Amino acid sequence: MQKLRFIHCADIHLDAPFRDHGTQKYAEIRRQDIKTAFLNILNKAKETQADFLIISGDLYEHDYVTKKTMDWLNMVLTEAETPVFIIPGNHDPYIRNSWYKVWDWPENVHILSPERPHVILEELKLSVYGIGFSAFKEGKPDLSRINPPEEGYFNILIFHGTLDMDFTEQDYKPVSSDELKALNYDYYALGHFHTIRNVDNIVYPGSPEPLGFDEPGEHGAFLVTMTLENGQVQNNSQFFKTSQRQYHQKYLDITEAGSLQEVKMRILEAVEGLDKQRDLVRLTLKGRTELALDPEEISDMFSDWLYFKIRNETRKAFDLDLIEKSPTLKGAFVREIRERLKSIEKEIKNHPENMLLKEEAEKLEMALIFGLEALETGKIEWWGE
Numbered sequence: 001m002q003k004l005r006f007i008h009c010a011d012i013h014l015d016a017p018f019r020d021h022g023t024q025k026y027a028e029i030r031r032q033d034i035k036t037a038f039l040n041i042l043n044k045a046k047e048t049q050a051d052f053l054i055i056s057g058d059l060y061e062h063d064y065v066t067k068k069t070m071d072w073l074n075m076v077l078t079e080a081e082t083p084v085f086i087i088p089g090n091h092d093p094y095i096r097n098s099w100y101k102v103w104d105w106p107e108n109v110h111i112l113s114p115e116r117p118h119v120i121l122e123e124l125k126l127s128v129y130g131i132g133f134s135a136f137k138e139g140k141p142d143l144s145r146i147n148p149p150e151e152g153y154f155n156i157l158i159f160h161g162t163l164d165m166d167f168t169e170q171d172y173k174p175v176s177s178d179e180l181k182a183l184n185y186d187y188y189a190l191g192h193f194h195t196i197r198n199v200d201n202i203v204y205p206g207s208p209e210p211l212g213f214d215e216p217g218e219h220g221a222f223l224v225t226m227t228l229e230n231g232q233v234q235n236n237s238q239f240f241k242t243s244q245r246q247y248h249q250k251y252l253d254i255t256e257a258g259s260l261q262e263v264k265m266r267i268l269e270a271v272e273g274l275d276k277q278r279d280l281v282r283l284t285l286k287g288r289t290e291l292a293l294d295p296e297e298i299s300d301m302f303s304d305w306l307y308f309k310i311r312n313e314t315r316k317a318f319d320l321d322l323i324e325k326s327p328t329l330k331g332a333f334v335r336e337i338r339e340r341l342k343s344i345e346k347e348i349k350n351h352p353e354n355m356l357l358k359e360e361a362e363k364l365e366m367a368l369i370f371g372l373e374a375l376e377t378g379k380i381e382w383w384g385e
């Protein structure tokens with residue numbers, strides 16, 4: 001039985017700008033987080049004595065990465081001592097002035113480029129083929145130029161691009177899982193999606209450090225063990241966490257809140273158990289209210305958090321008495337529902353034990369608000385739990 005152990009990571013995005021918070025200090029802390037997450041990957045490789053490391057594109061941000069960070073990268077990759085396979089992604093494409101072309105990379109690093117997409121490591125019985133980006137945007141890749149798998153070797157394809165998406169969107173190398181599987185490789189080390197996604201042996205590990213509110217949860221990379229027995233390759237993947245922070249996008253419907261104090265209480269409840277340093281929070285207030293809300297003032301309660309932003313997307317409460325009098329569709333709707341509510345309330349008085357009637361009344365009250373919402377905005381949003 002032959003065995004291989006390697007680490008698969010992608011989408012590190014060294015020196016990502018992190019401009020959304022608006023302060024330089026925050027951006028610096030977060031860029032350091034990315035480096036710490038990457039060091040966690042290298043340490044894991046050392047600890048587990050991994051045979052090699054795969055980085056499936058977007059290692060750094062071409063437009064922002066500094067020489068200082070490249071020096072640091074050079075140092076830590078050299079210290080890793082293990083072979084490292086890298087393909088360029090859409091944020092670090094293989095263009096004319098790419099660091100992949102002009103930089104003197106350590107000897108243990110293999111950049112898989114169009115000139116040299118295929119590397120064999122005889123001592124590991126390993127064959128690696130890589131397809132990265134040579135521009136910031138690229139359409140459908142030509143999979144026919146990929147070498148067929150090498151017999152008697154572990155065959156890994158490294159690829160950066162979108163999988164099983166709408167194929168009319170051609171900007172980021174769209175492929176289907178069926179197309180990849182038809183190549184008969186043993187493991188497909190993908191990059192581009194920043195949250196974990198896998199279809200059998202086609203794997204996106206996600207970004208080791210999450211980069212925005214659309215990347216919730218814990219992030220990390222995969223430690224993969226491949227075994228070859230009786231001509232069959234088996235993969236075993238273990239996720240390990242590397243991320244320093246966690247993004248939380250929250251919505252709070254404050255329609256029922258009677259005072260600013262209550263709104264503040266509800267916000268505190270919504271973030272209970274979260275950590276000021278570890279958890280980054282964006283909370284959006286929703287619903288209908290007459291309260292005067294100042295998001296900045298409420299945010300001040302959380303000024304000691306690394307990132308806590310409140311957005312106010314509440315709308316003015318409905319004035320039902322006024323709408324009822326108007327000769328519009330909304331007026332007719334309110335009159336109709338209120339009429340039905342009145343007759344149900346009468347019945348409830350006569351049959352106070354009948355729970356179905358009470359449920360019906362609650363439904364009508366909700367229909368009144370949702371119906372008006374739909375008539376006014378053309379859609380219904382639901383932020384309840």
Ligand SMILES: [Mn+2]
Pocket residue numbers: 011013058089091192193194
């Ligand atoms: Mn990326």
